[in-house]
Amino acid sequence: MNGYHDDIEQQTTGNEDFRRVLYTGKTLQLVLMTLQPGEEIGSEVHTDRDQFFRFEQGSGKVHIDANIYDVVDGSGVIVPAGARHNVRNTGDAPLKMYTLYGPPEHLDGITQATKADAEARHAQEEWDGKTTE
Secondary structure, eight states: OOOOOSOHHHHHHHOOSSEEEEEEOSSOEEEEEEEOTTOBOOOEEOTTOEEEEEEEESEEEEEETTEEEEEETTOEEEEOTTOEEEEEEOSSSOEEEEEEEESOOBOTTOEEOSHHHHHHHGGGGBOOSOOOO
16 A cells, blocks of 8 residues: 655645545545635534644634634644534635545545535535545
8 A cells, every 4th residue: 555645735725626635544534625714614523534724824713612712823723523514715825735634535536626616515425435455
């Protein structure tokens, strides 16, 4: 197996897509995300998976249940399974991050250019158990 190796900061700051799945393992998935100014992921709960966010550019807020955290370049956030959460871009520039899902959430290799694209396709693009390698 090859695993995944790249300059994750460069990949993240260069990403223009709302969501781009880079690598999917059996128990962990690496996904790039970009939120445009004023955009948010949307309030959600993953009952069966933890999620880690690392922010590489921009500024925003992360809501986890009753908590609100300010995030900027260098911030990291863990959302435990079962917590209601949302990420909002509160700045004037794109908010760029990568996220790790454990276990995976999305089909391997998908790209969703916009939030509208992601919302329209989410139900059809949930992880099917197939990995990158």
